[in-house]
Amino acid sequence: MKAARVHGYGNTDMIKYDEVPKPTAGAGELLVKVEASSLNPVESYVRQGFLAQMIPLTFPFTMGLDLAGTVEAVGTGVAGFKVGDRVIGKLPINGNGSNQEYVVATPGQLAKLADNLSFSAGATLPLAGLTGRQAVDLVAPKKGDRVLVTGALGAVGRAAIQYLKEIGAVPVAVVRASRKAEAAKLGIEVVAADAAVGKVSFAGAVDTVGGDVLLHAAALVRDGGKVITAVQVPEGANADKRVHLANFFAKDDTTMLKQIADAAGKGLLNIPIAKTLKLSQVGEGHKLLAAGQVGGKIVFVP
Numbered sequence: 001m002k003a004a005r006v007h008g009y010g011n012t013d014m015i016k017y018d019e020v021p022k023p024t025a026g027a028g029e030l031l032v033k034v035e036a037s038s039l040n041p042v043e044s045y046v047r048q049g050f051l052a053q054m055i056p057l058t059f060p061f062t063m064g065l066d067l068a069g070t071v072e073a074v075g076t077g078v079a080g081f082k083v084g085d086r087v088i089g090k091l092p093i094n095g096n097g098s099n100q101e102y103v104v105a106t107p108g109q110l111a112k113l114a115d116n117l118s119f120s121a122g123a124t125l126p127l128a129g130l131t132g133r134q135a136v137d138l139v140a141p142k143k144g145d146r147v148l149v150t151g152a153l154g155a156v157g158r159a160a161i162q163y164l165k166e167i168g169a170v171p172v173a174v175v176r177a178s179r180k181a182e183a184a185k186l187g188i189e190v191v192a193a194d195a196a197v198g199k200v201s202f203a204g205a206v207d208t209v210g211g212d213v214l215l216h217a218a219a220l221v222r223d224g225g226k227v228i229t230a231v232q233v234p235e236g237a238n239a240d241k242r243v244h245l246a247n248f249f250a251k252d253d254t255t256m257l258k259q260i261a262d263a264a265g266k267g268l269l270n271i272p273i274a275k276t277l278k279l280s281q282v283g284e285g286h287k288l289l290a291a292g293q294v295g296g297k298i299v300f301v302p
Contacts (some may be wrong), residue, residue, distance in 0.1 A: 061095030112263025132159025
């Protein structure tokens with residue numbers, strides 16, 4: 001079978017489209033035929049070695065966190081899944097990723113995909129959905145609380161907005177002034193990221209952008225509120241400890257992954273796809289991501 005593998009930290013020329021042995025499912029595992037995978041910014045950081053001390057990897061390693069596919073084999077001791085099930089999943093950053101034709105996963109990494117969703121749509125959901133929901137849970141808003149969401153037009157932002165609506169909180173999108181009209185289509189209040197700081201009236205914030213946008217959002221959160229970011233906190237930010245500011249990385253949660261899949265199946269969560277490429281074009285996908293302003297997820301198909 002084929003796999004897109006990184007043969008050394010560096011530029012995209014280190015990504016090779018290799019022939020590798022097809023894996024088999026052992027006890028407690030499933031073999032999944034990967035029908036689609038999607039690209040997340042953190043994968044670019046891993047590929048370039050920026051997280052090498054935190055996430056040591058052995059070369060060559062196969063990239064890919066998100067997957068959608070079909071269960072092809074079920075190992076002994078696995079319950080809740082059968083051959084032919086359509087699934088989505090989030091794999092760990094351990095070198096056995098989804099940018100290959102088949103992958104072995106555990107039941108805790110998978111959830112069933114609704115029949116009315118394409119595999120490509122399913123592949124956009126796992127990491128973004130888990131990140132958005134877990135960030136909201138860390139903010140811990142009450143029903144009716146107004147919560148800022150930066151990068152609201154991105155995958156994580158959209159997932160956070162959907163979840164805030166689901167739990168009865170009130171999401172407010174934070175986007176660049178040039179994208180306010182586009183964000184208004186989300187059907188929620190919009191605040192310009194580069195506008196003057198207004199009334200400090202928000203219960204908390206979910207940040208996906210970082211930098212000055214994060215600082216702007218934090219300035220709008222009332223004293224003691226929680227600001228949770230999926231990126232690095234700028235040095236010296238929140239020096240007065242007026243708000244609770246912290247970053248995090250999403251964890252596996254099969255129950256939450258099922259909730260994400262269910263929300264998407266009901267039409268409540270839709271993450272736009274900007275580009276669909278072949279698995280052999282993973283390097284091209286990384287180049288597009290690095291160029292910025294993709295406008296949606298990059299999806300790879302066999």
